[in-house]
Amino acid sequence: MNKGNLMETNLIVEGFKFMGLGMGTVFIFLIIMIASMNIMSIFIHKFFPESKLEINPAPKQDNKKVIAAITAAISHHRQG
Amino acid sequence: MKNIVIKFLALFMLFTFSNVSANETATHSTGSDTHKEETYKSQTFSHMVTGFLKSTGIVAFVSPDPDELNAKGEKISTFHKGLGRALMILLTFFLFWLAIAKGFEPLLLLPIAFGGLLANIPVANIGGAHGFLGVIYSMGLSNEMFPIIIFMGVGAMTDFGPLLSNPKTALLGGAAQFGIFGTLVGAVALSQYGFVDFTLQQASAISIIGGADGPTSIFIATKLAPELLGAIAVASYSYMAMVPIIQPPIMKALTTDAERKIKMTTLRHVSRLEKLVFPVMVLTLAILVLPESTPLIGAFMFGNFLKESGVVERLNDTLQNSLINTVTIFLGLGVGSKLAADQFLVPQTMFIMALGIVAFSVGTASGVLMAKIMNMFPGHKINPLIGSAGVSAVPMAARVSNKVGMEFDRNNMLLMHAMGPNVAGVIGSAVAAGVLISLFQ
Numbered sequence: 001m002n003k004g005n006l007m008e009t010n011l012i013v014e015g016f017k018f019m020g021l022g023m024g025t026v027f028i029f030l031i032i033m034i035a036s037m038n039i040m041s042i043f044i045h046k047f048f049p050e051s052k053l054e055i056n057p058a059p060k061q062d063n064k065k066v067i068a069a070i071t072a073a074i075s076h077h078r079q080g
Numbered sequence: 081m082k083n084i085v086i087k088f089l090a091l092f093m094l095f096t097f098s099n100v101s102a103n104e105t106a107t108h109s110t111g112s113d114t115h116k117e118e119t120y121k122s123q124t125f126s127h128m129v130t131g132f133l134k135s136t137g138i139v140a141f142v143s144p145d146p147d148e149l150n151a152k153g154e155k156i157s158t159f160h161k162g163l164g165r166a167l168m169i170l171l172t173f174f175l176f177w178l179a180i181a182k183g184f185e186p187l188l189l190l191p192i193a194f195g196g197l198l199a200n201i202p203v204a205n206i207g208g209a210h211g212f213l214g215v216i217y218s219m220g221l222s223n224e225m226f227p228i229i230i231f232m233g234v235g236a237m238t239d240f241g242p243l244l245s246n247p248k249t250a251l252l253g254g255a256a257q258f259g260i261f262g263t264l265v266g267a268v269a270l271s272q273y274g275f276v277d278f279t280l281q282q283a284s285a286i287s288i289i290g291g292a293d294g295p296t297s298i299f300i301a302t303k304l305a306p307e308l309l310g311a312i313a314v315a316s317y318s319y320m321a322m323v324p325i326i327q328p329p330i331m332k333a334l335t336t337d338a339e340r341k342i343k344m345t346t347l348r349h350v351s352r353l354e355k356l357v358f359p360v361m362v363l364t365l366a367i368l369v370l371p372e373s374t375p376l377i378g379a380f381m382f383g384n385f386l387k388e389s390g391v392v393e394r395l396n397d398t399l400q401n402s403l404i405n406t407v408t409i410f411l412g413l414g415v416g417s418k419l420a421a422d423q424f425l426v427p428q429t430m431f432i433m434a435l436g437i438v439a440f441s442v443g444t445a446s447g448v449l450m451a452k453i454m455n456m457f458p459g460h461k462i463n464p465l466i467g468s469a470g471v472s473a474v475p476m477a478a479r480v481s482n483k484v485g486m487e488f489d490r491n492n493m494l495l496m497h498a499m500g501p502n503v504a505g506v507i508g509s510a511v512a513a514g515v516l517i518s519l520f521q
Contacts, residue, residue, distance in 0.1 A: 012268055015269070019262070022261045023258065025511060026254045026257045030250045033247075033362060038247055040354060040361060041354055044351060044354050
């Protein structure tokens with residue numbers, strides 16, 4: 001009986017140890033992740049702002065329009 | 081039936097080939113039955129009919145073969161061969177009903193249930209080592225391949241944008257992992273007080289149901305307690321399907337009316353580069369902190385990285401659609417093979433089902449409570465309803481948060497806010513899984 005009781009406390013304590021270690025790791029991991037996410041976004045916004053990336057597609061569309069207009073003009077000219 | 085087919089086959093060979101080669105071929109194809117075909121003599125028709133009748137399924141259910149072995153080569157009790165199988169087949173019909181009429185995760189529940197139906201057929205031994213379900217199981221489940229591939233697909237479907245724009249909501253995804261470890265303590269306590277006999281490995285495998293993440297549950301169960309895989313997978317997927325029923329009462333009980341009406345600040349725009357760096361960053365952290373979690377996180381981030389790179393649209397499309405669909409079919413059937421009566425109809429199953437729902441409830445509650453704790457600190461207020469989305473179950477749990485929020489304020493859209501803790505929950509449960517694995521190394 002005594003031995004059984006001893007085993008009981010041991011296993012449940014074991015479960016709580018798992019909980020402590022597990023939740024600790026999960027939270028530490030997520031806190032580090034949150035911190036690095038914040039650092040990353042500050043870094044990216046400072047050195048690689050989005051607007052620069054988006055400048056490129058815009059002229060491409062203009063180019064297409066210009067090309068389309070020129071082709072239309074040329075074909076019109078040839079027909080005429 | 082099988083014997084007669086074998087006999088016909090052997091006779092056919094006798095006529096076709098010379099005597100010697102026929103014997104050799106028959107030895108290869110029929111194994112231990114060889115001696116029977118050698119002594120084959122013309123039987124009276126009534127003999128053949130009784131012989132055939134003895135091999136029907138009805139006889140196999142009513143008076144099963146006493147020497148039949150299960151997938152592991154152990155003897156099966158009479159109950160598990162007769163009534164047990166019949167009960168399991170009825171249970172699979174019930175799962176069909178849940179999947180089709182009630183819409184409970186049909187994508188996985190249907191293959192699992194049908195696999196269960198096939199695994200409980202007597203005589204044919206489909207779930208055995210040489211049956212096709214057994215082959216599927218050893219092909220991708222016993223080596224944890226399928227859950228990993230599913231994880232890649234899920235990664236390709238995941239958008240980390242909402243999490244990146246409000247990083248602190250990741251804590252909610254961490255809090256919900258209390259569901260896992262709370263249940264672990266519960267399972268260990270149950271076996272302590274002699275209700276059921278779970279080892280620490282089995283208790284850990286069961287508790288991961290609280291992560292509300294199907295592939296992670298299957299991954300851990302095959303690693304730590306393969307004998308419980310069927311019950312754990314069924315519990316995990318059926319409770320995930322029941323998230324809209326389980327969660328709202330808990331969420332409402334733990335929040336006040338004012339809290340439920342909290343409006344959250346609009347999410348900022350997230351640049352493409354941030355989304356591209358994020359998967360590599362998380363994987364790097366996982367490598368540094370907990371390498372045991374990298375199979376899951378690595379596969380997840382691989383899928384996400386392909387998606388966010390934007391240059392491999394074809395691979396991204398395959399991961400999100402054809403690959404994940406193919407593997408889902410195999411995964412479902414393979415898990416279904418563990419629904420064989422002799423493995424599923426054991427007292428432990430009942431406790432797994434009970435512990436599973438405890439795991440989900442504790443996870444939900446701790447997510448909500450964590451949000452309330454975070455609101456005590458200065459900063460933007462968080463609507464506690466999104467805390468419940470910290471249990472993974474993407475995107476179902478986030479939709480539930482949104483729905484409950486709308487019940488109290490028609491204009492309060494919480495969906496995108498809830499996606500943050502939701503995807504963080506996936507990362508959180510992968511980390512928790514890594515901790516559990518590392519403890520048993």
